[in-house]
Amino acid sequence: MSVWGELATVEHRLFFVDVDGVRTRVLQAGDGPDLVLLHGTGGHLEAYSRNIAGLARYFRVTAYDMVGHGWSSLPDHPYTIDVLSAHLLGLLDVLGITRAHLSGESLGGWVTAWTAAHAPSRVDRIVLNTPGNIANKPEVMERLSAGTRAAVNDPSDATVRRRVEWLFHDKSMVTDELVQLRQAVYTRPGFVRAVENILVLQDPVTRARFSWDPSWVGRIEAPTLLLWTDHDPTGGLDEAKMLLGWLPDAELSVITGAGHWPQWEKPAEFLAEHQRFLR
Template identity: 50%
Template sequence: MTEYSIWNQLSSLSFKQYYLDANGIKTRVLETGQGDPLILLHGTGGHIEAYAKNFKSLSKHFRVICIDMVGHGYSDKPNRPYTIDYYSQHLLDILKALNLTSVYLSGESLGGWVAAWFAAHHPEYVKAMILNTPGNVTNNIETMKKLKESTVRAVVEANYENVRNRLEWLMYDKSQVTEELVEVRYQIYKQPGFVQAVHNIVALQDMETRLKYTWEPSWCKKITVPTLLVWTDHDPTSTVDEAVLLQEMIPGSKLIVIKDAGHWPQWEKPEEFDAIHYQYFIEGDI
């Protein structure tokens, strides 16, 4: 387990963690590397540490900027539903605070949904993007229910077992859930105010709210930036068939499937995940 610890992944890097003011929202950021900026966006209930295994490799080619999205991690948690347009505005405010005018985007799960929405509405900021297991394209009710219940339980009934169960649901190889990862997420979920925040986090699992932002050609066809869909063969939130549906919605998008991984290929298959980013963003070939 030790060789995969989060600290071991960071210990050989020059990196900085800091907080910035994104239009009034105190936002946690981890930054490392040089080159064109690459923004990494985590999933529902996630945090910066979800990309711990990727910083070292990606920082060789990019200025990697990973954030705790609004309501998540150690960023501010305003008491309001966290909807896709709200996350997108937060991302825009971060780019403005960092004086960034052109970036690569890579978003996992919820982060992929946010990245796509952002690219559809603010294409001038996006050079290209990767949507990593954005999941549940067809709004499967059972998937929404399971995600909502397990996320809320991990926070409202916060203990190591519930947090571990939530993390194991993400993985094909359950042994990838280390004690350290459980501890990191447990401490985040035990923060004052997180019980209130988690109900705002899962607002998108309620159909009435979700339908305003669901994947549809009406807005997906506005995505004009180069887009790669990264799926897996064991994603608990959706099948590869759903990936094909999304590919048809986003003009010119490409699809690649990572084998033997669940919802977090960046954690389970980091070498392959990082290589895909280099090949697509730097070499322009996949």
């Protein structure tokens, strides 16, 4: 199981574009309706490497590194939800995408929902994949912040592996390659500062400005799939059902035997749900 081995048989393009001064890394594959994939906190587009070949049979798939993440630029300002959403919309403009399906995992799900609420004309259907800590639990914010900071400040194999394993129910699926990818990101020049700009969303005061709330979630017009798991470390099905009650047009699907990264642990189920809901 290798990141680039998963892409060996699919025609794809990896490139950089300028989005309002942010050098942004992008991968595209396939043809058809546009589907944009958004990774989670501290992540990068390889989070979807096990899904791109399957999705590209039905969609023009775009995966990218959000501002301050992966190998995109690391400007020195807080990467709040409105900033991440503006970067997404700018990317769509640069790529000539008028309207797209969005599928976001964890932080990417939060950005997806915010974008759907505030720029509905740009969004078709959305998938919120383990969007994470809907109830703003302090212990979840602290655990994510502490684990991420530890891995960035001490990017040893053991520390980074613990951070990646937190995403998984089946820890044996964490490969050396995944750990090494995170190490490469975490040791980029400037990333020690960038991680503080990423983790502002785990600060309760900053988070309060963007917290999941029916006042804005209820404005989402896009048909929505909540894609949850039975072992998500950021929030249980009680939070999924709460969010389901706020969304005007939504359904819930639960993938069993997976943690925070069902797209990696259960790629067949992840593909089947996207094919069913988006097509």
